[in-house]
Amino acid sequence: MPHKVSLSVNLKGLTLKNPLISASGTFGFAEDFQRINTFKNEDIGAITLKSISLKPRMGNPPPRIVETPSGMLNSIGLENPGVALFKEKHVVKLKKYDTVFFGNIVGSTIDEYAKVAREFNDIDAVSALEVNISCPNVKEGGIAFGTDPKQSYKVISGVRKNTDKLIIAKLTPNVTDIVKIAEACIDAGADMVSLINTVNAMAIDINTRRPVLFNNKGGLSGPSIKPIAIYLVNCVYNYIKENKLDIPIIGMGGILTYEDALEFMIAGASAVSIGTGSFYDPFIYKRLSKKMTEYLRSKNIYDINEIVGSVEMNKH
Amino acid sequence: MRRRIYNTETRVLDNIAINEDYFKLKVRVEKKVFEKAQPGQFAQIQCSQEIEVRKNRKFEDHSELANYIRLNIDKLNESQLILRRPICIHNAYKEKDGRKVTHIFEFLIRKKRKGTELLSKLKHGDNLNILAPLGNPFGYKKSVDEGREVLIVAGGMGIAPIVFLCNKLIENGVRPTIFFGFEEDFSINYHSTMRKDLRALSKKVHIASNTLVEDVFVNGFVTDILVDHLKKLSRKKLDAIDIFSCGPTPMLKVVAAIAEQYDVNCEMSLEERMACGFGACMGCVCKTKNNDDEKYKRVCVEGPVFNSKEIIFATQS
Ligand SMILES: Cc1cc2nc3c(=O)[nH]c(=O)nc-3n(C[C@H](O)[C@H](O)[C@H](O)COP(=O)(O)OP(=O)(O)OC[C@H]3O[C@@H](n4cnc5c(N)ncnc54)[C@H](O)[C@@H]3O)c2cc1C
Numbered sequence: 001m002p003h004k005v006s007l008s009v010n011l012k013g014l015t016l017k018n019p020l021i022s023a024s025g026t027f028g029f030a031e032d033f034q035r036i037n038t039f040k041n042e043d044i045g046a047i048t049l050k051s052i053s054l055k056p057r058m059g060n061p062p063p064r065i066v067e068t069p070s071g072m073l074n075s076i077g078l079e080n081p082g083v084a085l086f087k088e089k090h091v092v093k094l095k096k097y098d099t100v101f102f103g104n105i106v107g108s109t110i111d112e113y114a115k116v117a118r119e120f121n122d123i124d125a126v127s128a129l130e131v132n133i134s135c136p137n138v139k140e141g142g143i144a145f146g147t148d149p150k151q152s153y154k155v156i157s158g159v160r161k162n163t164d165k166l167i168i169a170k171l172t173p174n175v176t177d178i179v180k181i182a183e184a185c186i187d188a189g190a191d192m193v194s195l196i197n198t199v200n201a202m203a204i205d206i207n208t209r210r211p212v213l214f215n216n217k218g219g220l221s222g223p224s225i226k227p228i229a230i231y232l233v234n235c236v237y238n239y240i241k242e243n244k245l246d247i248p249i250i251g252m253g254g255i256l257t258y259e260d261a262l263e264f265m266i267a268g269a270s271a272v273s274i275g276t277g278s279f280y281d282p283f284i285y286k287r288l289s290k291k292m293t294e295y296l297r298s299k300n301i302y303d304i305n306e307i308v309g310s311v312e313m314n315k316h
Numbered sequence: 317m318r319r320r321i322y323n324t325e326t327r328v329l330d331n332i333a334i335n336e337d338y339f340k341l342k343v344r345v346e347k348k349v350f351e352k353a354q355p356g357q358f359a360q361i362q363c364s365q366e367i368e369v370r371k372n373r374k375f376e377d378h379s380e381l382a383n384y385i386r387l388n389i390d391k392l393n394e395s396q397l398i399l400r401r402p403i404c405i406h407n408a409y410k411e412k413d414g415r416k417v418t419h420i421f422e423f424l425i426r427k428k429r430k431g432t433e434l435l436s437k438l439k440h441g442d443n444l445n446i447l448a449p450l451g452n453p454f455g456y457k458k459s460v461d462e463g464r465e466v467l468i469v470a471g472g473m474g475i476a477p478i479v480f481l482c483n484k485l486i487e488n489g490v491r492p493t494i495f496f497g498f499e500e501d502f503s504i505n506y507h508s509t510m511r512k513d514l515r516a517l518s519k520k521v522h523i524a525s526n527t528l529v530e531d532v533f534v535n536g537f538v539t540d541i542l543v544d545h546l547k548k549l550s551r552k553k554l555d556a557i558d559i560f561s562c563g564p565t566p567m568l569k570v571v572a573a574i575a576e577q578y579d580v581n582c583e584m585s586l587e588e589r590m591a592c593g594f595g596a597c598m599g600c601v602c603k604t605k606n607n608d609d610e611k612y613k614r615v616c617v618e619g620p621v622f623n624s625k626e627i628i629f630a631t632q633s
């Protein structure tokens with residue numbers, strides 16, 4: 001009898017049936033994909049919900065998205081109903097699904113992050129809080145915190161004081177040294193880090209000579225950012241390994257195929273998130289689980305955790 | 317209202333070039349998808365290099381095809397169009413050959429750039445992945461149930477969802493009056509067949525164009541001929557009218573203003589750039605109002621068809 005291949009991963013005591021996670025902002029509040037015939041939320045290892053702020057946010061005017069070579073820009077601007085309405089309307093529906101949920105929180109001030117985190121304390125369906133200190137699409141908050149180690153530290157420690165849930169610090173690639181930010185977040189009490197959020201970018205219409213997005217700039221996602229993300233995951237992984245820390249990495253940016261997902265894990269990610277790729281193929285989670293299993297079996301690997309961080313650098 | 321969406325493989329039956337810029341794509345869909353489709357709804361069509369990968373392969377049935385795609389999707393060219401293209405269901409009908417029934421969707425598409433260009437190259441027998449049916453349809457059922465008068469106002473490509481709508485209306489015993497405006501490029505090679513089609517689907521077709529269309533020639537805008545029509549009607553008649561409209565945004569803006577001026581019920585189909593197409597990303601919003609309450613709604617879920625009273629048009633564009 002062939003060995004059973006296990007895709008299950010453990011993130012600081014939290015067990016995911018597979019390492020595939022839906023990325024924040026690309027999966028709404030877990031209600032939309034579910035409308036597609038035969039789609040099952042349960043096929044996903046964990047679901048990250050859209051960023052939630054204390055008060056409702058209207059978001060940016062359209063156009064909010066534009067396609068670019070092997071990717072897209074978005075400038076949604078964190079449109080969300082605010083934490084109160086989220087709790088009232090959306091939380092009850094999460095209980096229907098037998099999978100793990102991550103909340104994602106955002107704020108314009110350090111205090112707001114702490115307050116939103118506190119609001120999540122009575123939401124049992126949510127096991128971990130991803131702290132978005134990396135959104136490039138709003139004037140205040142978001143990335144302003146994530147590009148400065150001191151500010152990152154303050155946000156995460158504020159959240160730490162207000163929650164017992166696992167904390168995932170979501171990092172931006174728009175910095176010179178991502179390791180410094182990761183270090184600050186870990187020092188402040190983050191249990192995990194996730195990276196990367198979108199890359200600052202712009203597209204211009206040559207006829208009107210105006211940026212295509214109303215917001216002028218946006219965040220690039222999709223296959224075009226994958227090599228950047230792989231590199232940054234590996235940088236953070238090396239830091240974690242050198243310092244013998246127990247900090248799992250959730251890798252993301254441009255995953256479309258099972259090879260992409262494996263590449264992230266070999267670079268050092270314990271799990272991966274998928275966003276833009278799920279617009280191309282909504283069944284990406286199921287497809288990748290199957291293909292990763294086949295790949296591992298063909299290599300006689302029966303536990304996916306064996307490949308995490310297994311990259312060997314060329315020696316010079 | 318929450319509707320079921322299918323992620324489904326279709327088979328191209330025909331792809332007809334209307335002229336250099338326009339083509340009509342005819343695909344076979346599964347019965348269950350066909351039966352869900354309503355006029356005004358759209359499909360999110362995958363158009364990547366994968367189309368090339370799948371070319372000229374024959375599959376016995378949907379499951380074999382689905383399996384092939386699952387196996388080969390990982391072999392895609394790395395540089396590709398990651399977003400699907402939203403395209404209205406232009407028509408949906410059945411073809412019978414003896415006892416065999418084929419369920420068909422037609423798409424009327426204008427070549428813009430890469431995505432639509434790729435779609436224009438599809439050939440008989442090719443396979444195409446679509447997500448459908450998506451969005452909120454025209455509220456034509458109410459017009460039928462309440463025996464209302466239907467006016468259709470379409471501009472250029474805005475004719476795309478109208479043929480399906482007219483067919484449904486006629487099926488239900490309502491003959492609409494059509495106001496159709498187009499520019500020269502749209503009319504070439506197409507106006508005579510289109511007009512014949514539209515005539516068969518309506519009480520009367522009013523055409524506005526900057527070109528001479530056989531004998532009918534109104535040099536002006538479709539909105540002008542709409543006003544000419546409305547201003548002759550009594551209040552009672554106006555109250556019994558539903559306008560359904562689709563076309564370029566500047567036209568829709570004027571149609572919305574006319575509907576407001578004459579206080580006529582009016583629904584219109586909007587376009588916005590889309591990523592997911594089914595509500596997950598908040599990418600495709602338009603600004604709407606409900607009394608004093610302004611908010612963004614998703615064109616892919618709450619739209620693309622909105623009541624014209626709801627829409628706040630951007631001052632730009
Ligand atoms: C609900 C809806 C229904 C539509 N129905 C039809 C139809 O029946 N027939 C038809 O010819 N066209 C229709 N369109 C417009 C069509 O989607 C665009 O022309 C097409 O996506 C252009 O793709 P491209 O790759 O050729 O152009 P590109 O400019 O290269 O496209 C780049 C990106 O911008 C998006 N985009 C460009 N123009 C538009 C637009 N006008 N609306 C929305 N997204 C756009 C594309 O989807 C793509 O993501 C519809 C649009 C919407 C929103």
Ligand SMILES: Cc1cc2nc3c(=O)[nH]c(=O)nc-3n(C[C@H](O)[C@H](O)[C@H](O)COP(=O)(O)O)c2cc1C
Pocket residue numbers: 023024025026050051074076078104132135170196197198220221222223225252253254255273274275276277591597599
């Ligand atoms: C439309 C869209 C909306 C997003 N919204 C959020 C958000 O609200 N919060 C957040 O932390 N990240 C957000 N992201 C970033 C993604 O979670 C992810 O980090 C990024 O897209 C890279 O992954 P991908 O290439 O697989 O999409 C968004 C991305 C997209 C494309």
Ligand code: FES
Pocket residue numbers: 589590591592593594595596597598599600601614615616617
């Ligand atoms: S396109 Fe994603 S919400 Fe409409």
